[in-house]
Amino acid sequence: MKKLFSILLLLVMSASSVLAETVMFNTKTGKIHKLTCPSAKSCTVNCIKIDKKEAKARGGVPCKKCGG
Ligand SMILES: [Zn+2]
Known part of the structure; x- marks a missing residue:
């Protein structure tokens, strides 16, 4: 049962990595940049959220x- 749970967790993790970020x-x-990066926060002119x-x-x- 514990093994099944870790397999499920692995699947969820790999699935979330391919989802839109x-x-x-x-x-x-x-x-x-990640949205949390200080450079992203200071970048207001040329930066876009995509x-x-x-x-x-x-x-x-x-x-x-x-x-990134
Ligand atoms: Zn950055």
């Missing part, structure tokens, strides 16, 4: 600090 995308530098997939499609790269 909103990130802050800097259109000028092409950096992808789906992570969309940001990557636009050529975005994850921020080194927050891992």
